[in-house]
Amino acid sequence: MFGQDAPAAESTVGAPTAPPQKVRITNADRPERPQGAAASAAQRNQESAAGASPRAPEVVSEFQKFLSDSTGQILPVFGAGFFESAQSPFSPIGGGPLPADQPLGPGDELLIRGTGTIDIDYRATIDRSGTISIPTVGTVVLAGVRAGSAESVIRAAVARLYKGVNVNVTFGQLRSTTVYVVGQAKRPGTYTVSSLSTLVTALFASGGPNANGSMRRVQVKRGGRVVAELDLYAFIAKGDKSGDIKLQDADTIVIPPAGGFVALVGKVNAPAIYEIKGNGDTIESLLDLAGGLPVVADPRRAFLERIDQNRNQPRSVEQFALNGEGLKRSLKNGDVLNITSITPDFSNAVVLRGNVDQAVRVPFKSNMRVSDLIPSREYLITRSSIKRQNNAVTTSEEVRELRSDERLTEQDRERMGLGRGASLGEGERTANGEERTIASRIGGLIDEINWDYAVVERINRADLSVSLIPFNLGKVFTNPQGADNIALQPGDTVTVFSHEDVAVPMDKRRVFVRVEGEVQVPGVYQMSAGETLQSLLARAGGPTGNAYLFGTAFYREQVRKEQQVNLEKAAVRLESQLRSQQAKGIANVSALSAADAAAAASQRQVELQVAEETIRRFRQLKPTGRIAFGLEPKEKSFARLPQIKLANGDRLVVPARPEFVHVFGAVNVEASPLWRANSRVKDYLRIAGVTADADVENVFVIRLDGTVVTNGSTGWLSMGLGAMEVMPGDSIVIPEKFDKETAWTKFTKGTREWAQIFANFGLGAAAIKTLRD
Known part of the structure; x- marks a missing residue:
């Protein structure tokens, strides 16, 4: 079966004549062994481990403690983790193939099967004398026979009595071997292991060397002399098992103390x-x-x-x-x-960063200058600019997908015209009500570069000081032989700026502005520095006959940013007022009866919920950046517009004269009746019909130019606001009365105060409706 020659083996058989009928040899009448030898070994190992001592916490050596005091950490001992997988008592080798050169001995079990003139299905164990006994065949000596030769020895024994028998031999349980582990082992003691076990597998059984034991000189003693010495480091680090040998019965494994x-x-x-x-x-x-x-x-x-x-x-x-x-x-x-x-310092590199295609670190070359680092202007086109250019051909649906792309930053979205309310399609609006169309994205395809100023940062390695060497980036391209094309040194960092990084004078900024509505040629225009609104209107062909000057809206991005900051400050102030009002209410509870205190607490909770919801809605509002011109309502000459110098991104909207007036608040029917010349506030209140809780003394008007008019601001205190003439597009707001309320509820529910705040932030009637609803 194993293809190896069998050594000479003795066979003692009886001398019966040929059987008159077919013989069947089995273990039917033989008592079944309770356990194999190796199974018993596992049990004995468990008992040995249990008898030694329970598993204790890992012990550290004195050298480990010494290093811990010096470094603050306990370093592991190299190779100790090799034995950490042996967390339970070691299991002997069981079902693996038996090597052909393994010598057989007492306790090894064989499974013998034969077919032909006799049938054999017999399990035999080699006894102490080194033999097995097969019924009707006799005794076969197997002690010392190699496993690869066992089949041929048994076949020869059967063939002496029976002809034409095909014999097959396999192996069952193998004999156990007792070894001793002594010295600096984690679990010294006596171990019963498989006859196939080696020094390494036995070391697993004992847990390996302890904290002071050697991994470099593990020895096996047999018959009083050292027959093997194993360097576990060679095995663990390089897989060298040349020092690993098969163990024999009564071998002693010695783990000496470590040499250092x-x-x-x-x-x-x-x-x-x-x-x-x-x-x-x-x-x-x-x-x-x-x-x-x-x-x-x-x-x-x-x-x-x-x-x-x-x-x-x-x-x-x-x-x-x-x-x-x-x-x-x-x-x-x-x-x-x-x-x-190593120090992560580049000794032969220069760096380019800022408003460039991509920040790079390139190798320094002899006589290298700025023009070698930036060969052409195309190297200054940023990736975000390229994204915006690529996005110029996207559809509305694609814009929505880009807008929801989590990989884009808010700055990317703004530069690409993909604000949270932006769309190329009609009908979508931002939070401030502005409809974002493709016109809002014109003029922003590329980041404007500061051609007048770029800088080289240079480190003096002698004293580690930093010096800045500014230069004119534009002249590097127009005059490469000039002084601005600075000679670079290893370690230099060249930074290119955009107009957003360092603000440049207005005269050097690009100006793209938009004019919409009632002008002869609405569109986006590139203006020169210093030009005004009148210049823009002239470029657009002037107003149409339907233009309504008083309602003209002018928006600027810088103003919007400032309004946003102020709006957040207002929200913080409102929250502070809320906390202060709540604290006062709690302080007054002690003077109330139990029933009144409970009612007051309930009222405070309701007020708190209303106030928090109001603040939440307040934070959701977005300023528009609108600038109020303060024109007279009946002014008709566009020459009266203020002489405002235009800035990039400005937007001028000239509306047609509205046909309606809006009335809402504490009225029977919120409506938008037709505007009638010479009509007064009281006329529209009569049309809408005020409710019983209407606060008619505090009615106010939000005008189309974004301003708010109240009783105190009309200048006609004797006449009252009711007599004021209403202009096209005005919104008349009627607050509600509140008889019993705190200072907080007066502020949050008093719509007039809110209207004045919104006017300062460029918001109008729509914002009030949003907050109220």
Whole structure:
């Protein structure tokens, strides 16, 4: 079966004549073995482990404690983790194939099957005399026979009595072997293992060496002499099992104390404590076991800390390079080798960053100048600019997908015209009500570069000071031989700025503005620095006959940003008022009866919920950046517009005269009746019909130009607001009365105060409706 020649084997058989009928040989009449030898071994190992001691917490050596005091961490012992997988009593080798050269002995079990003139199905175990006995065949000696030859020996024994029998032999349970583990083992004692076990597998059974045990000189003693010595480091680090041998019965595994320890720390592949085998251990051999050095280690600087007990100051440190001589240095017990990392500094590089295609680090070349780093203006087109250019051909649906792309920052979205309310399609509006169309994206395809100022940062390595060398970026391209094309040095960093990074004078900024509505040629226009609204209207062909000057709206991005900051400050102030009002209410509870206190607490809770909801809605409002011109309602000359110098992104909207007036609040029917010339506020209140709780004394009007008019602001106190003439597009708001309310509820529910706030933020009647609803 194994293809190997069998050694000579004795066979003792009886001499019966040929059987008159077919014989069947089985174990039917033989008592079944309660357990195999190896199974018994597992049980005995469990008993041995249980009898020794329960598993204790991991013990650290004195050297580990010493290093912990120095470094603040407990370094592992190299190789100790190899045995951590043996968390339960070791299980002997069971179902693996039996090597052909394995000698058989007492306790090994064979399964014999034969077919032909006789049928054999027999399980036999080699007894102490080294034989097995097969019924009707006789005794077969197998002690010392190789496993690969067992089948041919048994076949020969059967053939002496029976012809034409095909014999097949396999193996069952194998005999157990008793070995002894002594010395510096984690669990010394007697172990019963499989006859196939080796030194390494037995070490697993005992848990390996303890904190003070040697991994470099594990010995096997047989008959009073050392027959093998295993260096576990060679096995663990390189897979060298040349020192691993098969164990025999009564072998003794000796784990001597370690000959000494050294530590390897810093930038190494495997920081740990390593056992040294003798004076022949060098830094090179230690690093070989540790897997060498990582690429970030600096071989120019290594520090060796050494202990010399004969000196007054036992500890010393020396520095050297890990060159040929340094690697050959011998290590001693207690040494600590610290290898530093390389400094992540580029000695031959220059950096380009800022408003460029991509920030890069390039190798320095002799006589290198700025023009070598930036060969052409195309290198200054940023990736976000390219995104906007690519996005110029996207559809409305694609814009919605881009807008929801989590990989884009808010700045990316703004630059690409993809604000949270932006769309290329009709009907979608931002939170402030502005309809975002493709016109809002014109003029922003590329980031404007500051051609007048760029800078080189240079580090003086002598004193580590930094100097700035500014230059005119535009002249680098127009006059490459000029002084602005600075000669670079290794380590220089060149930064290019946009108009957003460093604000440039207005005269140097690009100005794209939009004019819409009732002008002859609405569109987006590129204006020169210093031009005004009148210049824009002239460029657009002037107003149409339907233009309504009083309702003209002018929007500026910088104003919107400032309004947003102020709106947030207002929200914080409202929250502060809420906390203060709640604190006052709680302080007054002590003077109330229990029933009144409960009612007051309930009222405060309702007020708190209303106030918090109001603040939440308030934070959702978005300022528009609208600038109120303060024109007279009946002004008709566009020449009266203020002389405002235009800025990039400005937007002028000239509406047609509205046909309606809006009335809402405490009225019977909120409506938008037709505007009638010379009509007064009281006329529209009569049309809408005020409710019983209407606060008619505090009615106010939000005008189309964004201003708010109240009783105190009309200048006609004797006449009252009711007599004021209503202009097209005005919104008349009637607040409700509140008889019993706190200062907080007066503020949050008093719509007139809100209207004044909204007017300051460029918001109008729509914002009030949003907050109220």
